[in-house]
Amino acid sequence: MKKSELGLGTWQFGPSHGFWTEAAEEAPQTLIRFALSHPIRHIDTAPAYGNGLSEQRIGSILASLPNRGELHIASKFMPKTVKTVRHDVEKSLGRLKTSYLDTLYMHWPSSSVPLKPILDAALQLVEEGLVHTLGLCNTPLSLLETLEDVPFTTLQIPCSLLWTKDLEALRSYAKQRSIKLVGYSPLGLGLLGGNHREKPKDQRSSLYVYDTAAYPHYLKLLDTIEELASKKGCSPAQVALLWALHQNFSTILVGARSTAQLAQSIACSELTLDEQEKSVLDEMAGRLVSHAPASCDNLFGYRW
Numbered sequence: 001m002k003k004s005e006l007g008l009g010t011w012q013f014g015p016s017h018g019f020w021t022e023a024a025e026e027a028p029q030t031l032i033r034f035a036l037s038h039p040i041r042h043i044d045t046a047p048a049y050g051n052g053l054s055e056q057r058i059g060s061i062l063a064s065l066p067n068r069g070e071l072h073i074a075s076k077f078m079p080k081t082v083k084t085v086r087h088d089v090e091k092s093l094g095r096l097k098t099s100y101l102d103t104l105y106m107h108w109p110s111s112s113v114p115l116k117p118i119l120d121a122a123l124q125l126v127e128e129g130l131v132h133t134l135g136l137c138n139t140p141l142s143l144l145e146t147l148e149d150v151p152f153t154t155l156q157i158p159c160s161l162l163w164t165k166d167l168e169a170l171r172s173y174a175k176q177r178s179i180k181l182v183g184y185s186p187l188g189l190g191l192l193g194g195n196h197r198e199k200p201k202d203q204r205s206s207l208y209v210y211d212t213a214a215y216p217h218y219l220k221l222l223d224t225i226e227e228l229a230s231k232k233g234c235s236p237a238q239v240a241l242l243w244a245l246h247q248n249f250s251t252i253l254v255g256a257r258s259t260a261q262l263a264q265s266i267a268c269s270e271l272t273l274d275e276q277e278k279s280v281l282d283e284m285a286g287r288l289v290s291h292a293p294a295s296c297d298n299l300f301g302y303r304w
């Protein structure tokens with residue numbers, strides 16, 4: 001099976017709300033330059049990442065790049081009101097120092113406001129060229145079915161061994177409609193990288209992957225990943241990422257806090273999982289389904 005494109009996630013670029021505050025970070029600008037000196041051309045951000053800090057830090061590099069047209073820059077908006085869509089996207093463009101977004105995603109579906117008029121406002125930005133394509137994040141099948149006539153092109157959902165519940169159904173939904181799938185958190189918010197046998201000290205510890213009941217089961221998956229990694233002569237993070245890169249998504253977004261971490265992700269282009277390794281991991285992931293939140297719109301414990 002063909003591997004997905006690797007994209008750079010930048011939630012880590014904007015520590016806020018208690019997330020990603022632990023330990024010293026390598027400067028985001030260094031990480032972006034490192035990514036771009038390798039074949040990474042897809043960068044994913046959101047106003048929510050550090051209240052605009054992630055976008056701002058990307059913008060500080062983007063403005064000086066000669067090849068903006070070769071990059072895919074994606075950001076997001078929260079569905080609040082029809083009017084705030086344009087306002088929020090213009091702010092994102094200002095922080096990113098670019099005249100357009102390659103993809104604009106609705107970050108989380110809302111339970112309290114009608115989505116159609118808000119998505120129509122986002123589509124208006126596509127017509128005007130401020131945005132090239134519209135995407136949806138974290139939208140479960142039940143909601144997707146009510147949005148059949150919205151011409152979105154991309155669906156961003158988790159893609160990790162820790163959350164495979166609706167994966168097959170979402171994959172088949174996307175295939176039938178020629179919608180691109182973009183996967184996030186392939187390393188389970190760091191857990192599958194193997195450095196968090198103790199829960200992280202930042203706000204990640206409140207998220208589902210570190211949930212007190214589920215966490216011991218996830219650590220058993222990590223044991224299997226570590227065994228496989230040692231047989232293959234690679235790192236646990238690479239095994240977890242390779243599994244995600246083999247899920248038939250268009251792009252997999254990985255986060256990193258150092259060039260050393262990102263270098264391992266990039267080196268996955270030279271590695272592969274054989275069918276037997278993949279089926280061992282598939283089987284473990286299948287057994288973990290009941291420990292994860294039921295739906296991808298509530299992965300982080302709230303529904304916007």
Ligand SMILES: NC(=O)c1ccc[n+]([C@@H]2O[C@H](COP(=O)([O-])OP(=O)(O)OC[C@H]3O[C@@H](n4cnc5c(N)ncnc54)[C@H](OP(=O)(O)O)[C@@H]3O)[C@@H](O)[C@H]2O)c1
Pocket residue numbers: 008009010011012044045107137138156183184185186187188189190191192193194195200235237238253254255256257260261262264265
């Ligand atoms: N649409 C959405 O709602 C949504 C939600 C979540 C994420 N995303 C996007 O997807 C991107 C990726 O997901 P993510 O950042 O949440 O999680 P992730 O990629 O699963 O995990 C990233 C973390 O894994 C650890 N890591 C990375 N490389 C490693 C290595 N080689 N060895 C050991 N550990 C390693 C680091 O943890 P430490 O920091 O602990 O070192 C890093 O911060 C985000 O940055 C964001 O752009 C979107």
